[in-house]
Amino acid sequence: MSIKLPLDIRTVKGFLDATEGEALHHLAAEACALGACLEVGSYCGKSTIYLAAACKLVDGVVFAVDHHRGSEEHQPGEEYHDPELFDDRTQLMDSFHVFRRNIRTAQLEDWVVPVVAPSAVAARCWNTPLGLVFIDGGHSQEAAVTDYRCWARHIVPGGYLAIHDIFPDPADGGQAPYDIYKLALASGEFELVEMVDTLGVLRRLG
Numbered sequence: 001m002s003i004k005l006p007l008d009i010r011t012v013k014g015f016l017d018a019t020e021g022e023a024l025h026h027l028a029a030e031a032c033a034l035g036a037c038l039e040v041g042s043y044c045g046k047s048t049i050y051l052a053a054a055c056k057l058v059d060g061v062v063f064a065v066d067h068h069r070g071s072e073e074h075q076p077g078e079e080y081h082d083p084e085l086f087d088d089r090t091q092l093m094d095s096f097h098v099f100r101r102n103i104r105t106a107q108l109e110d111w112v113v114p115v116v117a118p119s120a121v122a123a124r125c126w127n128t129p130l131g132l133v134f135i136d137g138g139h140s141q142e143a144a145v146t147d148y149r150c151w152a153r154h155i156v157p158g159g160y161l162a163i164h165d166i167f168p169d170p171a172d173g174g175q176a177p178y179d180i181y182k183l184a185l186a187s188g189e190f191e192l193v194e195m196v197d198t199l200g201v202l203r204r205l206g
């Protein structure tokens with residue numbers, strides 16, 4: 001089923017294929033009946049827009065967690081560095097202003113709660129049941145495991161855990177997202193729903 005987005009999503013910088021974005025959109029539309037949606041790793045808002053456009057349809061909300069300082073691969077000199085997102089005054093990465101602009105252009109501000117903080121800090125006092133958690137933050141082993149430990153436990157029965165950048169073959173990419181995907185399955189608390197490109201979708205058992 002094709003979806004209608006409020007802006008040309010190709011104008012939004014990011015790391016998400018349209019098929020993955022559309023899958024997220026459909027998951028969010030379903031998950032909102034169970035609880036809030038939350039993503040770790042918003043960057044310039046590409047995934048956020050797919051999620052929020054669904055929240056808008058069903059009166060849900062997405063918490064968009066990102067410190068907006070970039071992951072390791074976004075830092076100066078690294079493979080995915082974007083000079084347009086580098087703040088010369090602070091000498092730090094800053095994707096927040098672009099994120100904000102994109103959410104505004106998409107007219108989705110009423111369905112997005114930006115949480116500008118490291119994932120583990122945002123999770124410290126978290127107490128809200130979640131219908132969908134989308135993990136697409138730091139890809140170091142430590143960052144990915146922290147995100148999994150911090151957020152998966154808030155997913156309600158029947159709710160979804162979606163993990164991006166799953167590469168079963170190490171030749172295709174880093175293994176941290178795949179490792180937490182395996183951790184979730186091994187916990188016995190989640191079942192596999194589907195793989196959409198590199199997006200792994202799991203569901204919490206009842």
Ligand code: SAH
Binds near residue numbers: 071
């Ligand atoms: N989902 C985005 C891409 C995310 S890129 C899209 O659709 O395009 C990964 C993002 O994770 C970066 O913006 C980075 O700032 C953020 N990030 C990395 N580690 C983080 C952490 N520990 N806490 C919060 N955000 C983090």
Ligand code: MG
Binds near residue numbers: 015136164165
């Ligand atoms: Mg990703």
